[in-house]
Amino acid sequence: MKKLMTVLAAVTAVLCSLPAASTAGQLDRLAASVSRCHTSELAVSLGRSGVGLGNVGVNVYLRNRSPNTCFVFGYVGFGLRDRHHRRQRSRVQWGNTYFQIDPRPHRVVLRSGARAVTNLAWTANPLPGEPQQGPCEPPSSWLEVTPPDERAYRLARFGMVVCGHGGLFSTALTTKRPRP
Incomplete structure (x- = not known):
């Protein structure tokens, strides 16, 4: 037991003698050397949708498919397209959604294969100026996903079908998996 304590004390002394400032500096330089993720390096996938009190939400994942570590920061841009890939009316509001509190923009470092996620939500209820019977808007077959700064x-x-005249609500990207 005395030998084990002596070895532990020696290891602790060596670790404590390492210059912490240079280690922190090396980490800062490493973080600064990580480049921003570009669209060509990211794969997009959607989770299962959830519903609550007339709202629909889905998690949208951006996965780093490059062999290099990269980062994303902020909010994703979204657009709606019909089955012929024609753009449909849409507008995005960044912040909280019905399902998730916004984590606020922050740097999300993605190693190769890692994912960032945002929660995307919209209303399922027609607003004034939309048909009150049947679909409130034409169906959107495709979701256009633009990574931050791209x-x-x-x-x-x-x-x-996105009611509310194509209104979409989205949180900032994070690594923590939001509901629904």
Whole structure:
């Protein structure tokens, strides 16, 4: 037991003698050297949709499919398209959704194969100016997904009706899996 305590004390002394500032500096340099994720490096997928009190929500995942670590920061851009890939009316509001509190924009580092997630929500109830019987808007077959700070987008199969004149609500990207 005395030998074990002596070895532990020696290891502790060596670890404590390491320059913490240089280690922290190395981590800062490493984090700074990670580049932003580009659309071509990301795959998009949708989780299962959930409903609650006239709202619909789905988690949208961006997976780093490159061999390199990269980061995303902020909010995803979204658009709606019909089955012929024509753009449909839509607008995105960033912040809280009915299903999830916004984690606020922060740097999300994605190793190869890792995912970031955002919660996307919309109303299932027609608003004034939309048909009150039948579908409130034409179905959206495709979801246009634009990563933060990018102009290029990916299309994901969607197959949903978005009431509220195409109004979408989205949280910032995070690594924590939000509900629904």
